[in-house]
Amino acid sequence: MESTLKFIGKVHSELKKLEDCPRQEGESAPKASIEIFPEFLQAARDIKKGSELLLLTWLHQSDRSEMETRPRNNPNAALLGVFSTRSPNRPNPIGIHEVKVISIENGLITIAALEVLDQTPIIDIKPKI
Amino acid sequence: MESTLKFIGKVHSELKKLEDCPRQEGESAPKASIEIFPEFLQAARDIKKGSELLLLTWLHQSDRSEMETRPRNNPNAALLGVFSTRSPNRPNPIGIHEVKVISIENGLITIAALEVLDQTPIIDIKPKI
Numbered sequence: 681m682e683s684t685l686k687f688i689g690k691v692h693s694e695l696k697k698l699e700d701c702p703r704q705e706g707e708s709a710p711k712a713s714i715e716i717f718p719e720f721l722q723a724a725r726d727i728k729k730g731s732e733l734l735l736l737t738w739l740h741q742s743d744r745s746e747m748e749t750r751p752r753n754n755p756n757a758a759l760l761g762v763f764s765t766r767s768p769n770r771p772n773p774i775g776i777h778e779v780k781v782i783s784i785e786n787g788l789i790t791i792a793a794l795e796v797l798d799q800t801p802i803i804d805i806k807p808k809i
Numbered sequence: 810m811e812s813t814l815k816f817i818g819k820v821h822s823e824l825k826k827l828e829d830c831p832r833q834e835g836e837s838a839p840k841a842s843i844e845i846f847p848e849f850l851q852a853a854r855d856i857k858k859g860s861e862l863l864l865l866t867w868l869h870q871s872d873r874s875e876m877e878t879r880p881r882n883n884p885n886a887a888l889l890g891v892f893s894t895r896s897p898n899r900p901n902p903i904g905i906h907e908v909k910v911i912s913i914e915n916g917l918i919t920i921a922a923l924e925v926l927d928q929t930p931i932i933d934i935k936p937k938i
Contacts (some may be wrong), residue, residue, distance in 0.1 A: 736903060
């Protein structure tokens with residue numbers, strides 16, 4: 681049983697390879713920009729400078745068959761079921777990121793820090809709770 | 810551009826019709842159970858009684874073409890782009906729910922309160938940050 685996920689935009693970042701990516705927000709993640717695809721711009725029209733958002737990404741380079749992992753790739757950690765971890769390797773590799781908008785220009789939303797790869801698809805944006 | 814989302818389980822709830830659903834957690838949502846499908850049970854093996862989780866659902870009865878909405882269906886509210894709301898009507902109708910596990914029995918995870926319909930697909934489970 682499955683459904684089809686639409687990509688509503690993508691990330692532009694200086695992080696070009698997985699090895700460059702910090703493991704969590706706050707670990708020196710660089711600034712990034714979000715491009716919203718034209719057919720979804722209307723849904724993004726009320727996002728403003730200063731908005732605090734939950735950004736949902738599709739971590740497209742993940743291994744979707746992995747059911748257990750060692751947290752943070754630590755070889756000494758015990759294996760855990762992936763639903764008890766934040767590993768990107770999971771059946772649906774959805775990333776959830778708390779971000780703050782620092783500017784919007786020509787439909788490109790710049791955010792303060794994001795730890796995902798350049799070209800990562802965006803699947804949803806919600807206001808932070 | 811799109812990808813395929815796998816359903817990893819589904820919700821069992823007394824909420825059988827959309828009209829029965831409270832709009833947000835905390836507004837008297839009933840207890841619910843989560844059935845994890847057999848091929849994903851290994852990924853859920855470390856979820857325990859007392860675990861606090863982020864549950865990601867696929868709100869399958871939503872209108873995926875809606876780009877603007879009036880928050881909480883209030884006819885007096887201004888129209889907002891859906892990415893600035895928590896409306897279930899959005900390009901990818903992903904729900905994010907903070908839940909607490911009250912028991913696990915025969916692979917069925919019972920949680921204290923959930924405001925989604927019976928049979929709603931589950932797409933991911935993460936530990937609460």
